[in-house]
Amino acid sequence: MTPKAFKQLEDNLWAAADNLRVFRNMKKALAAYALGSDEQLPVQEKSQLFVLLDQALKEGVQYCKSIKIDITAILDEKDTFKNLEIFKTFADIMLAGDERRQEFFVYENTISSIYEACKPEILSKQKRPLVFVFQYLRGVIDSLIQKLDIDSAKRRIEELLDQSVITAEEAAEEGAEYNPVTKIKKGIKWNLANVDFEKLRENFKKSKYKNIEITDLRAFIQEKLEKMLDQNSTRTDFAQKFQEIIDAYNAGGASNESFFDDLMKFAEDLKSEDERHIREGLSEDELELFDTLKKDKITKAEEQKIKLAAQHLLKRLTEEHPRVLIPDWYKNSQSKAVVKSTVEAVLDKDLPVSYDRALFTKKCDNVFNLIYDYALAGKKWVA
Numbered sequence: 001m002t003p004k005a006f007k008q009l010e011d012n013l014w015a016a017a018d019n020l021r022v023f024r025n026m027k028k029a030l031a032a033y034a035l036g037s038d039e040q041l042p043v044q045e046k047s048q049l050f051v052l053l054d055q056a057l058k059e060g061v062q063y064c065k066s067i068k069i070d071i072t073a074i075l076d077e078k079d080t081f082k083n084l085e086i087f088k089t090f091a092d093i094m095l096a097g098d099e100r101r102q103e104f105f106v107y108e109n110t111i112s113s114i115y116e117a118c119k120p121e122i123l124s125k126q127k128r129p130l131v132f133v134f135q136y137l138r139g140v141i142d143s144l145i146q147k148l149d150i151d152s153a154k155r156r157i158e159e160l161l162d163q164s165v166i167t168a169e170e171a172a173e174e175g176a177e178y179n180p181v182t183k184i185k186k187g188i189k190w191n192l193a194n195v196d197f198e199k200l201r202e203n204f205k206k207s208k209y210k211n212i213e214i215t216d217l218r219a220f221i222q223e224k225l226e227k228m229l230d231q232n233s234t235r236t237d238f239a240q241k242f243q244e245i246i247d248a249y250n251a252g253g254a255s256n257e258s259f260f261d262d263l264m265k266f267a268e269d270l271k272s273e274d275e276r277h278i279r280e281g282l283s284e285d286e287l288e289l290f291d292t293l294k295k296d297k298i299t300k301a302e303e304q305k306i307k308l309a310a311q312h313l314l315k316r317l318t319e320e321h322p323r324v325l326i327p328d329w330y331k332n333s334q335s336k337a338v339v340k341s342t343v344e345a346v347l348d349k350d351l352p353v354s355y356d357r358a359l360f361t362k363k364c365d366n367v368f369n370l371i372y373d374y375a376l377a378g379k380k381w382v383a
Helices: 003-017 023-033 046-066 071-076 084-094 098-117 129-145 150-156 168-173 197-206 210-231 236-250 256-274 276-280 284-293 300-318 333-350 357-377
Strands: none
Touching (some): 046 071, 046 098, 071 084, 071 129, 084 098, 084 210, 098 236, 197 210, 197 256, 276 284, 300 333
């Protein structure tokens, strides 16, 4: 949220709360929001909190109207939380840009925080179904962006079936297993190796909800990229490129169509990278060591030597005896020295002669630091 928008929200809520000292706690909750805090607001004078809640709802409604979402119109629907189409329409508008979505999250988080602080008294007061509308819309967006399990979305609106517009009796009429949240479209689970990029392009052209299609693709790329970075830490250029594509879109430098096209091209490049270890004749772990060891402008003969160095080093570290990656080796200076000397011995034997002393030392240090960092994180070749 922009500083100006946040300040306006703060001013409006503070005016509604008058002299009540609850907003500084709300600010703390909002600040903690980015860290996923579950911290709740302290119990205060509930009548004042009700005023604060109504004002927060009013501000949230006005924000939605500013981006052409009449969120109150949902309540005019016969089956408010069963009509997913209108929620998908609103989610598609909300997903037009990161800042827009993040601002909505601040409003929804504020509303939910105050509502929680109003319990239990508010449960016997006049119903405020808009609270659940904000939460449900948030659940729909979260399910698309973060590929959350349905249970995660359900927890955000846990009171829908027994305390809001939809009653338990109405739910029972739909069957014992009925839950409106299960109708939320979850982010698509794709296998990059089997993605038909041309078909995706055709589907996008026909789609009514282009921002949702973009969000699905972006979430898939994000998830896949994170896994590929965990597998091979040298792929940071891909992370940088992905962020540049997103930043250009958020800055208004790309239309929906061009943004989707950029993401598709990036996904195709990602697929090629994901399959590179096969073309190189290496395992994923061997490829990471190869990428760490290689230098600019190598000959085919040198490339083969570097591949052998990567293969021999991985085998020495993980299979051969005497063991060098003993339990907790990274905590002891002597065992660390053994690992480092082992790395140097293997690489001294296998790396091309074109690696001078300075470059050889640098590459040995890079490999050792890679192994050490994985050990600290409890990943990969840890004993």
